[in-house]
Amino acid sequence: MTQSGAQGCTLLLAGCGKMGGAMLDGWLKAGIASSVAVVEPSGLPESLRGNPAVVLVSGPDALPAGFAPDVVVLAVKPQVMDTVLPAYRALVRPGTVFLSVAAGKTIASFESALGESALGESALGKSALGEGAAIVRSMPNTPAAIGRGMTVAVGNPVVTEAQKALCDSLLRAVGDVAWVEDESLLDPVTAVSGSGPAYVFLMVEAMAKAGEAAGLPAELAMRLARATVAGAGELLHQSPTDAADLRKAVTSPNGTTQAALDVLMAGDGIQPLLDRAVAAAARRSRELAK
């Protein structure tokens, strides 16, 4: 690995499904990793076959000779993580950081499965002595596939500044990144940005159905709903104006938007529904820890 960020780093990806595959797509597009080994029972996705930077391996014990990953990305389902991890213990060494994207799985559970650190204080010292695994728990989202992800991350004390910078460069290559100190925030983070794209896609489905009910042909209704959410998202992305003001800019006094918002915002509006949805997702994230 070069000293500046992730350019040229070696990666081992465990689980190349929807999230692992999306991030790897993003990393390859960004040219961020020079060499990637993938453990994926279903094989490499079509898009990665024949890519000279990517090799499919049957497990962490079958890496190409001399392949020592800078980063092991753990992107299997939370439900199988505990059975998958023991095979990765052999990769715990000072030069390797484990980057989990799994919902709910706590740093403590990774420390326990990969080998707990004996010392409690100096992160740099522990890593240098090779005691304990360097672990970053993160929660990305699938827009990472197009470089527009949002990831929140937290590291354990074994993670060195260089490893944090490496993970930051990887995550930043596929979108925005926020680091937090308090790991418990990862549950509500998962509920807002990890799962959030699904809420927006549901909104598109519902808008399209409502358009159909109002008389539009199905194909046109979906095209309008999709383009509207994508365009509004891009406007949010590019404009410094906050969401409430962007909404007000669409809303002419006594116009059509006002008529619709009077329905959507009647009483407490959609807020209680979203409160309940986000709380349910955060609760599920905490359950997945067990």
Ligand SMILES: NC(=O)C1=CN([C@@H]2O[C@H](COP(=O)(O)OP(=O)(O)OC[C@H]3O[C@@H](n4cnc5c(N)ncnc54)[C@H](OP(=O)(O)O)[C@@H]3O)[C@@H](O)[C@H]2O)C=CC1
């Ligand atoms: N999807 C999303 O939007 C997000 C997901 N995540 C997290 O990402 C992780 C993966 O989720 P997602 O991508 O949706 O799920 P997927 O099922 O799409 O991906 C998981 C992949 O892991 C594979 N797998 C199973 N066992 C192993 C193993 N022993 N070694 C290596 N790979 C294995 C699965 O293969 P097979 O199907 O053959 O079993 C599957 O392809 C989860 O922990 C989830 O919480 C985080 C943020 C967002």
Ligand SMILES: O=C(O)[C@@H]1CCC=N1
């Ligand atoms: O639904 C899930 O559990 C995963 C985590 C966040 C998004 N997808």
